Amino acid sequence: MTLTIFFNELKRYFYSPVAYVISAVFSITVGWMFFNSIIQYIAQIQAIGPGGEGQISFDNIIFSLFGNVNFLLLFIIPLLTMGLISTEKKYKSIFVLYSAPIDDWEIILGKYFAAVFVALFMICLTFIFPVILHFAGLSDKSFFFSGYLALFFNILLYTSLGVLGSCLSENQMVSGLISFAMIMATWMLSWVTQITANYYFVELFHYIGLSLHFESVAKGILNYSDLAYYFSGTFFALLVSRKILNARNW
Amino acid sequence: MHAVVVDKISRSFGVNKVLDNLSFSIKEGSIHGFLGPNGAGKSTTMKILSGLLAPHSGEVKIFGESLTEHQKKVKKQIGILPDELPLYYDMVVSDFLHFVARLNGVDLLLIEQYVDECLKKTGLEENRGRIIGNLSRGYKQRVALAQAMVFKPKILILDEPTVGLDPNSVKEIRELILSLKKDHTIFLSSHILSEVSLMCNDLTIINRGKIMATGTVEEIHQQFKTKNILVCRVHSISHLEKIQNLEYVNKLETKQLSEHEYELRVDINSTNDMRAELSEAIIKNKMGLLTFNEEKLDLEKLFLEVIK
Ligand SMILES: Nc1ncnc2c1ncn2[C@@H]1O[C@H](COP(=O)(O)OP(=O)(O)OP(=O)(O)O)[C@@H](O)[C@H]1O
Ligand SMILES: [Mg+2]
Numbered sequence: 001m002t003l004t005i006f007f008n009e010l011k012r013y014f015y016s017p018v019a020y021v022i023s024a025v026f027s028i029t030v031g032w033m034f035f036n037s038i039i040q041y042i043a044q045i046q047a048i049g050p051g052g053e054g055q056i057s058f059d060n061i062i063f064s065l066f067g068n069v070n071f072l073l074l075f076i077i078p079l080l081t082m083g084l085i086s087t088e089k090k091y092k093s094i095f096v097l098y099s100a101p102i103d104d105w106e107i108i109l110g111k112y113f114a115a116v117f118v119a120l121f122m123i124c125l126t127f128i129f130p131v132i133l134h135f136a137g138l139s140d141k142s143f144f145f146s147g148y149l150a151l152f153f154n155i156l157l158y159t160s161l162g163v164l165g166s167c168l169s170e171n172q173m174v175s176g177l178i179s180f181a182m183i184m185a186t187w188m189l190s191w192v193t194q195i196t197a198n199y200y201f202v203e204l205f206h207y208i209g210l211s212l213h214f215e216s217v218a219k220g221i222l223n224y225s226d227l228a229y230y231f232s233g234t235f236f237a238l239l240v241s242r243k244i245l246n247a248r249n250w
Numbered sequence: 251m252h253a254v255v256v257d258k259i260s261r262s263f264g265v266n267k268v269l270d271n272l273s274f275s276i277k278e279g280s281i282h283g284f285l286g287p288n289g290a291g292k293s294t295t296m297k298i299l300s301g302l303l304a305p306h307s308g309e310v311k312i313f314g315e316s317l318t319e320h321q322k323k324v325k326k327q328i329g330i331l332p333d334e335l336p337l338y339y340d341m342v343v344s345d346f347l348h349f350v351a352r353l354n355g356v357d358l359l360l361i362e363q364y365v366d367e368c369l370k371k372t373g374l375e376e377n378r379g380r381i382i383g384n385l386s387r388g389y390k391q392r393v394a395l396a397q398a399m400v401f402k403p404k405i406l407i408l409d410e411p412t413v414g415l416d417p418n419s420v421k422e423i424r425e426l427i428l429s430l431k432k433d434h435t436i437f438l439s440s441h442i443l444s445e446v447s448l449m450c451n452d453l454t455i456i457n458r459g460k461i462m463a464t465g466t467v468e469e470i471h472q473q474f475k476t477k478n479i480l481v482c483r484v485h486s487i488s489h490l491e492k493i494q495n496l497e498y499v500n501k502l503e504t505k506q507l508s509e510h511e512y513e514l515r516v517d518i519n520s521t522n523d524m525r526a527e528l529s530e531a532i533i534k535n536k537m538g539l540l541t542f543n544e545e546k547l548d549l550e551k552l553f554l555e556v557i558k
Contacts, residue, residue: 004352016340095336096397098302100353101325 001102005110006117009084013118018080022118026076027125033068034129037061059143061133066147066218069126073119073151073158074183080118081162082176084111085245090170104245108238112163119155123148146220153217153230157210158183160237167244186210186233251313253278253405253435259298259308261291268294270459272308276405276437276452281427283450284439285553291459292439293333296409299437300330312405326355329398330407335390336397339383343374343393346382347400354401368400371426373419387414395423399430406430408438412445424449443549457557467549474555478518479545480528485538487512492535498524511540 013019041061088094097107130144165179166172190209196202206212213226254276261269268291276282286292297303299310301317301324310317312324338346347365356364369375372392377385382393391414398406411427412420427436428449440446446453447467454464463470487504493516494502500519506512518524525542532539 001353004349008349011345012338012340091339092332092334092336093338095302095330095332095334096338096350096353099300099325099328099330099336100350101322101355102353103322 001100002106002110002113005097005107006114009111009114010117013114019118019121022076022079023122023125026072026122029072030065030069030126030129034061034065037064062143062147063218065126065129066151069123069151070154070214073154074180074187076122077115077119077155077158077162077183078165078176078179081115081159081166081179082172083166084115084163085166085241086170086172086175090172104242107245108163108242112159112238115159115162116155119159120152123151123155142220146222147218149222150214150218153226154210154214156234157186157230157237160234160241161186164237164241164244167241251278252276252311253313254299254437255311255314256295256299257309257311259295259305259310261294261298261303261305268459269298269305272456272459272461274454274461274464276435278313278435279431280452281431281436281438281450282452282454283446284437284454284456285443285446286439286456286462287557289458290456292456293409295456296330296407296437296439297332300328300332300407301325302330302332326401327404328407329401329403329405331394331398331409331411333409335394337382337390337394339381341382342378343380343382343385343396344369344378346393347396350397351400354403356401364400364402368396371399372396373422388416388419391415392419392423399434403434405435405437408436410440411438412440412442420445443553447549455553455556462556470556471552474552475521477545478521478524480516480518480525480543481545482514482516482529482532482542483507483540484512484514484532485510485540487514487537489535489537493528493531493537496528496531498522498527515545 038061085094088097130141134141161182162179165177165182166175168178169175186208187210189205190211192201192205192209207225207229213229216223216226252275256272256274259269259272260267272291272295284292284295294303298305299317301321304318312327315324317324338349341349344365347368348361351361351364352358369378372395374389374392374396377389382390385393391411395408395411398408408427412423415423424445427438430436438446438450451466452464453467453470455462455470463473465473490502490504493499493514498518498520499516501517503515503517504512505515516528518528525544529539529542532542
């Protein structure tokens with residue numbers, strides 16, 4: 001039944017303007033950012049003078065590209081997920097799911113994967129940029145694999161937090177803001193390390209914070225600890241979502 | 251065999267105790283009416299019966315199996331039309347029914363047939379391709395009814411199924427519900443008492459979360475009958491005072507219906523069955539007995555009596 005819910009949810013995403021509008025905004029913004037980094041790159045080369053190509057690598061462009069996409073996801077994912085559960089509760093269509101002989105896991109997972117699918121669909125729209133860089137003469141493409149892998153993991157985690165936010169309120173605006181705050185928090189936690197010198201705190205918050213893991217995956221270093229971080233975070237968020245859905249006490 | 255047994259369920263919202271130790275049962279194959287004033291807890295009870303809401307204590311058994319312990323198996327047998335319509339307003343009618351049928355485990359090969367049948371029964375055929383949000387209130391109500399029955403559950407729980415429909419549709423939906431009686435057990439709440447007396451064999455009346463009466467309509471009537479009134483029509487009222495003077499007659503009202511037809515409303519001062527005695531007295535006095543009845547079962551009076 002997870003599949004039934006998944007397909008139904010996808011249909012609703014793509015029958016409504018939501019998926020298209022978000023995708024359009026997303027790709028235009030990423031395109032603009034990409035264009036600007038190229039301009040900057042060219043400006044830097046020109047500043048150094050003839051023969052500068054060798055001294056400044058493409059890496060900067062690539063890293064800024066992934067960084068930018070990731071930054072956009074902070075906003076896009078809450079927009080995509082905020083209505084998943086909250087509007088169903090508000091308009092009572094959730095009763096259809098509650099009265100069906102299915103487990104709450106199936107509801108959560110069906111919706112979660114539908115949102116992940118739409119987010120990945122948007123990410124696919126950015127595949128055009130590596131292609132452009134390829135024709136511009138980029139030789140080392142391993143960056144892209146690790147970069148996209150890191151984005152993929154981020155999407156898994158962000159979307160699970162989005163689903164959780166959506167379970168927390170019947171108002172989709174509130175849900176979206178909660179999700180946004182939670183996703184922001186995964187980044188901001190690592191900033192705590194700057195205000196304390198306590199070794200254990202620093203280590204702990206470094207691990208809980210997302211940036212360490214994102215950077216390590218994006219650089220192509222895939223540790224077990226990073227995998228464990230992403231999957232436990234995602235699983236935990238979905239587990240809590242299911243618990244909330246299961247309570248039915250409003 | 252009982253289709254549904256409700257055993258001492260309670261439920262509160264905050265400090266507001268909405269259901270208080272509710273127990274009753276619904277016979278298989280019956281149409282069971284559910285009455286109560288606004289805010290009595292009818293909709294809440296119905297939601298609990300279908301697993302939309304959890305009770306705080308007590309148990310619901312569906313065909314002998316606990317609703318909380320055998321959710322998957324039990325929920326397949328229950329279709330509900332709750333008071334708030336459970337609709338995806340952005341979906342097309344037939345897609346929506348497909349989805350609901352699939353969720354409730356209807357075989358893929360049968361879905362098309364189930365949906366078509368259901369659309370036909372609920373009079374939605376012409377609107378099958380429309381977006382639910384664009385339908386009129388009455389048609390939304392029909393879609394909500396359709397989603398309750400599309401997977402052919404054994405038990406149908408209908409919370410005010412005819413609310414918001416025009417008189418013609420009300421008639422259609424009532425006929426539909428009556429026709430569903432063949433292979434469904436139906437639990438139906440309504441504020442329209444004539445509707446209930448027309449359709450239901452059994453009745454449960456609640457007030458402020460407590461059961462006031464439950465059983466067949468006749469049983470409840472017997473239980474709450476405070477006045478014992480016999481209504482008869484006679485040819486002449488020449489010996490009226492003799493009837494008046496019978497020791498078991500409290501009050502007597504007469505009404506002339508035509509030149510040779512009078513209606514007598516005889517208020518009997520005990521709850522015993524006095525039909526035989528009274529009819530004999532009328533015949534003995536040569537008043538020309540035309541018809542003789544107990545006062546008609548008036549659900550409205552009964553209802554007001556019960557929730558008093
Ligand atoms: N989600 C909720 N939160 C708080 N209180 C609720 C909730 N749902 C119902 N109630 C309260 O429970 C009581 C019973 O409500 P319910 O809807 O069951 O009544 P009802 O018998 O269906 O009334 P009506 O005839 O108006 O449909 C009401 O006092 C209502 O305010
Ligand atoms: Mg109600």
